[in-house]
Amino acid sequence: MSERVIPGGGGGLISLGAADALWAGLTAGSAVPTASAPFTCFPADARLGYVLLGGRLVATATAADGGRWSVSEADVRRAAVELNAVEVDRRDLVRIGPFRGALKQEHQEGTLLRWRQHIARELQEPARGRAARRPFHLAGLDWRRVLVEQSHGRDMRSWSLPRSVVRLLDAAGHAERKWLQAVQQGSGTVMEPPSPRRQTQAADGRQATNTDCPTTALRLYNGELKGQLYSVLSRKPGISGKVAGWICAVCRTAPATVLDHCHEHGYVRAPVCHSCNTQERPDHLYSNDIRVAGHYTRLFDTHVADWLPHWHRCSGCRARTTLPLPHLAAWTAHTACRPLRPTHRRGSRGRTPCGVLRVSWTGNQNAPRSCLLTVTVDFCPAGEHHVLARVPYQEAAERFRSWLAQTAPAVAAEAGPDRLDDLPARSRPVIADTSGEGLALF
Template identity: 25%
Template sequence: MPISREYARSLFVDLTQSATVPLDPDELLHMPGLRQHGQVFFGDIALRCYKHKARWMYDERDIRRVGQALADVLLDTRDVVDVQLPPYRDISDRDPEEWSRPDWRRRLVSWMFDQARQKAQEGRPYEEWDDSWRQIQANGLPGNLTWEEFVAASSRHRHSQNIAGTRPLRLLTWSGEGWLLPRAYAELLDRWEQREGELISRARLCSCGAVGPYWGGWRRNTRTGYVTMCPPCSGMACRSYTGQMRDVLYESSRRRGARADEYLCRLCKESPATAWDHCHDHDFVRGPLCGSCNTREGTASPEWFLREEDKVRHLLECRACRQQRTLPRRYHTGVVLAHLERTERHGRCRRPPYVEELAYEHGVHRFELSCGWHASGTWTKDISAAEKATLVHAFVEAALAAQDGNAPPGSRSSTQ
């Protein structure tokens, strides 16, 4: 019987009240690893995710089976083993695919050094940064990081600092010479590494036999769940979108009679589309998008989405936006942020500032700008509603001119 993620979490909590393994039931809500292999891990036990009526759910029998199995796991906290954490490796020393593979020891090391670096650099100008945070102290942690600070940081970022649905810092201890974990728990995490790696390897295979990227680049979100399709197979299964629904209202009968999943996603041009994206301000269809691209359009920061010309062109598939030389309202502030990043500087510094909106009062937007290279480089900038409208109009004019191949000098496309 399919059940919602919320009910699955509640049931799982009841079943695992006596579990000695420190679990994080919120993993059932966030579904980490969903795109990579369609499973949620708790220790070395994989729990399958299902898509039912366009919603991700679980099977109640699976929840009960996994919950009971975890409740039966016994950890002897007196039988511990030195986990022998590997040395720190900088980003430049990492192979991207190798670094993405399941490795709980390396993940623990990454958490420690990331937090130590953040503490060492916080509040200090760039010119004073050094590598002192890499030195291991008597407490086993790098830099000046204390255990209390490390645990507190883990609590603030609890969903990104789980391993296999468990909370390792609740069991990790420092002996004075090495980091210790209960033997049964360390063995459980070793089995998780192997099983997650096997699932990811199987999920990389397209039906034609081609092997996709390790991080799930060929995984497509369809109506029934994720499938693996290489770009050639996606191209053969779906046709390219060439404006068949342009200027059609989302609520029209013509849109309701057309299937978005017959087309490739208009943005990534690799995944089968799952929905007709439309302008929420004017209701015109913009084109077919896959689940991932549709989610990014709706939830990604507007200034990030506007950085790529193909995404701006997609927004301007709305007839009203084109005619009125505007964008959906949620993107207006992003246009202003991008403008300030391009035009404002701290003195003679050539680095673009970090821009953040502080407030909107009486028709005026106030932005705070800060230079990451100079501790004193912080100032504010006020933009009126009229100025914002002018910037949005100019942005759209430049985007349309670039689309036609005759961008004027100083326009958006020539300044980025």
């Protein structure tokens, strides 16, 4: 017998079957594909005390006599409203694996922790074993419908998800982690939703979670880690828990999960979310070769006020008034050489930029006089454009300083060669390792 839900009903407790039907109806038009029966299908387990929906954690409750499990209708509706507001750009992808190294087993109970490993474990199984495995959803999302699999040569492949979906899963994982930490500690408050230990007695005798209990907000990052070396700080006990207490220093909307740092100088920049940590990485990368994809418009144009101060949190970049070599190369191709990029007439659409920009370099930043950036155009429709410019490293750095002074005067004012405290005498060479989780070039 199917469950019935009254549209726009009250905010009382409803059964898990009714919650499944409500979720399906409310998210039918969502840009993020949702899974059917997120409250009753694997890996959801009401006995854990919660179910994940999008970026939210919805508490479950049971009757005092151990009867059927229920959830708050209002919580389900709030989760649906938040999910429906999410926009999905299927071209803005974040690589989620596979990453080098063996998959680790879970050491903590939960349905979403290490969600990247859940996906990797399924996709790396042989087709026969995958068919035998029960299909699972992640936080009520049907991730398979937006997963992009790419091949890189004969035996290499990678998987990506839209950035907005990654943000949702990271937010759900953060909420779950805070919940489980509170349960293990047996006391304290959590961010979203409240601890399951704080419950109130409903009128019908069932235990209902009090959704209005105090919460602990994430802290804004105010430069507490300024000038510290990542190689030292990352080894300190408890640093991951400390990072999780901050909000992302770039987007200032998602919980921080990692410490972003400058791979050229080794200094910590700030705690950021996984999405922002991958934002600056190119979609195509060799040891000294970058495809200048469309996401650089965000880094150097639309969201430049966020990224320039973030990059210059590194003491080395700030003192040199420049960017790490890969970032400087991308900026040179995308911004400094923009007027040089030819266009082609394309029917009634007018003129469009030619091909795909790419920038490569010889030498490295340790020998700036011998370092040369070469900006080229790949895939020209007419086959007539190749090398656009060859820019010496020192010239590129000078152009960037002038642009920085016009674009972000406050950032430029904090930079300069007189601020050399604790700066390494010699920057480390830039070495790419695109098979690693960190993508060492960035």
